[in-house]
Amino acid sequence: MDRKRLFVSRVKKGTQDQGGGDATGQRVWEDVQAVLESRLPREEFDRWIAELRLVAELDGEMLLAAKDPVGLDRVSAQYKREIERLWTGMDPQSRPIKLICWRTTPAELRELIGDPWEVDPDAGVADEAEVAAAPSGGPAMTFGNLVVGPSNKTAAEVAKRIAAGLPAGTPITLIYGPQGTGKTHIVMALKDDVAKRDANRKVVYLTAEEFMSSYLDGVKARDTSGLKRRLRMAAILIVDDLHRIAGKPGTENELFQNIREVTGNGGQVVLVGDAAPGETVGFGKRLVGELKGATAVEIGLPDAAMRREILNRLAAHITASHPEFLLGDDMIQKLNSGIRGPGRELTGAVWSLFTEANFGQETPTMEMLERVIRRHSGEQREPTIDVIKKATLKIFPIARADLEGPSKMQAFVYPRQVAMYLCRMMTRKSFPQIGRAFGKRDHTTVLYAFRRIEKALPEDPRMADDIARVEAVIFDMIEAGQT
Numbered sequence: 001m002d003r004k005r006l007f008v009s010r011v012k013k014g015t016q017d018q019g020g021g022d023a024t025g026q027r028v029w030e031d032v033q034a035v036l037e038s039r040l041p042r043e044e045f046d047r048w049i050a051e052l053r054l055v056a057e058l059d060g061e062m063l064l065a066a067k068d069p070v071g072l073d074r075v076s077a078q079y080k081r082e083i084e085r086l087w088t089g090m091d092p093q094s095r096p097i098k099l100i101c102w103r104t105t106p107a108e109l110r111e112l113i114g115d116p117w118e119v120d121p122d123a124g125v126a127d128e129a130e131v132a133a134a135p136s137g138g139p140a141m142t143f144g145n146l147v148v149g150p151s152n153k154t155a156a157e158v159a160k161r162i163a164a165g166l167p168a169g170t171p172i173t174l175i176y177g178p179q180g181t182g183k184t185h186i187v188m189a190l191k192d193d194v195a196k197r198d199a200n201r202k203v204v205y206l207t208a209e210e211f212m213s214s215y216l217d218g219v220k221a222r223d224t225s226g227l228k229r230r231l232r233m234a235a236i237l238i239v240d241d242l243h244r245i246a247g248k249p250g251t252e253n254e255l256f257q258n259i260r261e262v263t264g265n266g267g268q269v270v271l272v273g274d275a276a277p278g279e280t281v282g283f284g285k286r287l288v289g290e291l292k293g294a295t296a297v298e299i300g301l302p303d304a305a306m307r308r309e310i311l312n313r314l315a316a317h318i319t320a321s322h323p324e325f326l327l328g329d330d331m332i333q334k335l336n337s338g339i340r341g342p343g344r345e346l347t348g349a350v351w352s353l354f355t356e357a358n359f360g361q362e363t364p365t366m367e368m369l370e371r372v373i374r375r376h377s378g379e380q381r382e383p384t385i386d387v388i389k390k391a392t393l394k395i396f397p398i399a400r401a402d403l404e405g406p407s408k409m410q411a412f413v414y415p416r417q418v419a420m421y422l423c424r425m426m427t428r429k430s431f432p433q434i435g436r437a438f439g440k441r442d443h444t445t446v447l448y449a450f451r452r453i454e455k456a457l458p459e460d461p462r463m464a465d466d467i468a469r470v471e472a473v474i475f476d477m478i479e480a481g482q483t
Contacts, residue, residue: 025054025057025062025091025095026054028087028090028091029054029062029064029087031086031090031359032083032086032087032090033049033050034138034351034354035086035351035355036049036079036082036083036086037049037050037138037351038347038348038349038350038351038352038354038355039348039351039352041179041180041344042179042180042184042344043184043207043209043240043241043244046184046207047207047209047210048071048074048075048078048079049075049079051066051067051071051117052064052065052066052071052075053065053102053116053117055100055102055113055116056109056113057095060095060096061095061096061097061098062087062091062095062096062097062098063098063100064083064097064098064099064100065099065100065101065102065105065116066099066100066101066102067101067102067103067117068101068102068103069101069103069104070213071101072099072100072101075099076099080099083097083099084096084097090359102116138314138317138347138351139313139314139317140192141184141185141188141189141192142188142189142192142193143156143159143160143189143192143193145313146182146185146186146189147182147302147306147309147310147313147343148306149302149303149305149306149309150300150303150306151181151299151300151301151302151303151306152181152182152186152299152300152302154297154298155175155183155186155297155298155299156186156189158173158175158295158297159175159186159187159189159190159270160190160193162190162236162268162270163189163190163193163194163197164193164197165197165201168268168295169295170293170294170295171263171267171268171269172259172263172268172269172270172271172290172291172293172294172295173268173269173270173271173294173295173296173297174242174271174272174273174277174291174294174295174296174297175187175270175271175272175273175297175299176272176273176274176275176276176296176297176298176299177274177298177299177300178274178299178300178301178342179274179342179344180341180342180343180344180345181299181300181301181302181342181343181344182299182302182342182343182344183240183272183299184240184272186299187205187238187240187270187272188205190203190236190238190270191203191205191236191238194235194236201235201236202233202234202235202236203234203235203236203237203238204230204231204233204234204236204237204238205238205240206238206239206240207239207240207241207244208239208240208241208242208243208244208245208255209241209244209245211227211239211245211251211254211255212244212245212248212251214226214227215227215250215251215254216251219250224254227254227258228258228261231258231261231262232258232261232262232265234262234267235267235268236267236268236269236270237258237259237262237267237268237269237270238269238270238271238272239255239269239270239271239272240272241272241273242271242272242273243273243274243275243280243282246280246281246282246283247282249284252283252284252287253284253286255287256286256287256290259290271291271294273291276296276298277291277292277294277296278292301342302342302343304336304465304468304469304472305465306343307336307343307346307468308332308333308336308464308465308468310343310346310347311327311332311335311336311346311350312332314346314347314350315327315332315350318350318354318360321360322354322359322360322361324357324360324361324362324363325354325357325360325363325364326363326364327350327353327364328458329457329458329464330366330457330458331364331366331369333457333464333467333468334366334369334370334373335349335350335353335369335373336468336471337467337468337471337472337475338373338377339373339376339377340377340472340475345376348376349372349373349376352372352375352376353368353369353372356368356371356372381478382426382427382428383426383427383474383477383478384427385423385427385429385433385434385437387474387477387478387482388419388422388423388426388427388470388474389403389404389419389437390477390482391470391471391473391474391477392415392418392419392422392470393415394470394473395415395466395469395470395473396414396415396418396466398411398412398415403415403416403419403438404416404438404439405439406439416438416449417449417452417453418453418463418466418467418470419438419470420434420438420446420449420450420453421449421450421453421454421467422467422470422471422474423437423446424446424450426471426474430443431443431444431446431447431450432446434446453467
């Protein structure tokens with residue numbers, strides 16, 4: 001095979017191969033990954049998309065490799081069409097992309113390229129900006145960029161203690177909670193922190209699905225010793241998405257044995273699941289016993305302040321490389337209230353807005369943002385003024401008579417102005433209509449309240465939090481069918 005007809009995609013930053021085609025192709029693939037990461041559940045992206053490698057351009061085709069036939073089959077069946085569509089829209093050279101299986105690729109090509117998954121030993125130490133960015137374009141999962149709050153503070157502290165080699169309870173730790181709440185971020189940050197502290201302290205991270213796949217491959221080959229050696233040499237073994245192997249006794253038994261070996265050798269095991277030890281289903285008595293004897297730490301849904309910080313940090317991360325991608329406080333607030341799910345759904349919405357804004361080449365508009373919110377959350381019913389009033393009264397400890405009455409005490413005026421502002425923002429009512437609903441006030445009073453809140457909002461985090469809390473109650477009431 002002629003080396004001149006082919007480029008290797010693992011090139012150093014700033015270098016060119018065959019006129020820079022490689023670097024261009026790799027940048028396009030990273031942009032495609034960024035979009036897919038925003039749309040897929042974290043475990044799906046990490047398992048199938050993050051493991052793909054752009055390996056070569058051959059006869060005008062871009063070769064995208066999966067490690068094995070299982071990966072190729074899954075990507076071909078579920079993601080190929082979307083990858084091709086995104087690539088076509090992003091590649092300035094309009095090259096077709098072809099999925100291949102690396103394991104069955106001709107030996108000549110494999111020898112010429114080398115291992116696409118191997119870390120380049122000559123790459124040197126990347127600068128801080130490079131380290132902070134994940135291959136997909138999103139921020140890397142480190143403790144430095146983890147948003148910590150009431151819902152995950154304990155889990156983050158336990159992970160930091162494990163990384164530092166400090167006592168953290170029992171040899172087995174279970175981190176559990178709803179999907180999308182940052183459990184994977186915490187354990188990946190743990191892994192990153194250990195690598196920075198002591199490169200000789202081996203950390204093995206894998207998902208339960210990866211464990212199961214490796215185990216079944218070993219069973220088919222009648223040799224599971226490779227998997228055993230890999231896991232049992234770990235100082236810290238991390239198994240993510242534990243619930244994936246529920247109901248699979250053989251795989252569960254193998255995992256149990258490996259957990260026992262790691263802890264028996266003085267190692268630490270960190271398991272990540274979606275349920276508390278007493279609420280797990282589908283596991284045998286032995287593994288349930290291990291879970292009940294573990295240090296269990298729950299991660300919950302982020303509060304309004306954490307959600308806003310997640311949005312602010314991701315927006316700033318994208319703006320650093322795409323200066324046109326600017327999100328004002330009004331957009332951050334609208335995202336915070338319009339996307340009702342956990343942190344993963346918030347980040348997905350931001351990346352969707354990035355795509356909507358021509359991949360960060362345009363400044364996002366409120367119209368773009370509203371399309372993204374509708375796409376992620378569906379059409380939201382418009383609240384009535386009465387619903388907005390009731391939601392306001394749930395947040396502020398005042399009576400309805402105070403909200404609608406003539407009193408000019410600040411304790412009553414501020415909630416009243418917040419409610420008027422939200423009536424204007426969330427409904428199609430005019431200023432006079434809103435005024436009549438608040439004690440038959442003149443429209444100029446409503447206009448003054450609206451402008452005062454609008455002006456102060458970008459500089460007043462407490463006000464932004466109050467409005468986000470009222471909006472959250474409004475959406476909850478709408479979902480519950482209240483009017």
